[in-house]
Amino acid sequence: MSLSDMRRQYSMGKLSETSLTDNPIAMFKTWLQDAIEANIPDPTAMTVATVDEQGQPSQRIVLLKDVSDKGFLFYTNLGSRKAKELAGNHRISLHFPWFFMERQVRVCGIAEKLSAAENAKYFFSRPKDSQLAAFASRQSQPIATRELLMTQFHQLKAKFANKELPVPDFWGGYRVVPHQIEFWQGGEDRLHDRFEFNLDTDGNWSSQRLMP
Numbered sequence: 635m636s637l638s639d640m641r642r643q644y645s646m647g648k649l650s651e652t653s654l655t656d657n658p659i660a661m662f663k664t665w666l667q668d669a670i671e672a673n674i675p676d677p678t679a680m681t682v683a684t685v686d687e688q689g690q691p692s693q694r695i696v697l698l699k700d701v702s703d704k705g706f707l708f709y710t711n712l713g714s715r716k717a718k719e720l721a722g723n724h725r726i727s728l729h730f731p732w733f734f735m736e737r738q739v740r741v742c743g744i745a746e747k748l749s750a751a752e753n754a755k756y757f758f759s760r761p762k763d764s765q766l767a768a769f770a771s772r773q774s775q776p777i778a779t780r781e782l783l784m785t786q787f788h789q790l791k792a793k794f795a796n797k798e799l800p801v802p803d804f805w806g807g808y809r810v811v812p813h814q815i816e817f818w819q820g821g822e823d824r825l826h827d828r829f830e831f832n833l834d835t836d837g838n839w840s841s842q843r844l845m846p
Contacts, residue, residue, distance in 0.1 A: 665730075
């Protein structure tokens with residue numbers, strides 16, 4: 635079968651005006667909980683899209699670590715490609731690909747760095763091997779072999795075997811403050827349901843249906 639012949643119907647659900655909440659964050663939390671309870675793989679996984687100084691977009695998968703009315707949180711190496719691109723352009727887009735439920739959520743917003751206290755709180759909540767991995771890897775930088783990376787990891791593991799690691803100064807988090815959130819529910823015959831929320835200058839959300 636050719637790729638152009640691959641298709642299926644989307645019939646797991648519908649999304650209507652009466653299903654919407656006034657605050658899209660509340661609706662997002664409901665959809666996220668639905669994804670968690672459905673036991674789909676990595677329900678908190680999201681695509682993070684940034685743009686470099688030449689206007690070239692790049693994307694990668696990271697894990698959502700918290701969400702509130704203030705925004706969406708994730709953590710990364712501050713020397714990574716995404717962090718460097720955010721330093722030059724703090725506009726960012728997130729995408730939650732809940733395809734197993736025939737749902738997607740798209741978020742557009744501004745990325746703000748978290749405080750040192752917020753970074754430390756999350757860093758020390760991680761398993762120690764994850765803390766060590768953050769130290770061992772200079773994310774997005776070239777390395778000759780995986781063996782070299784593992785050597786660095788094991789050297790750090792031995793060094794900090796009986797003591798606490800400090801929070802790396804090259805590691806931290808971002809809060810994505812949203813100004814646009816779109817909810818997508820698959821529909822039969824490609825007549826999908828799409829609703830876009832936009833934040834106005836007074837801090838109020840409005841919604842509109844989009845054609846598929």
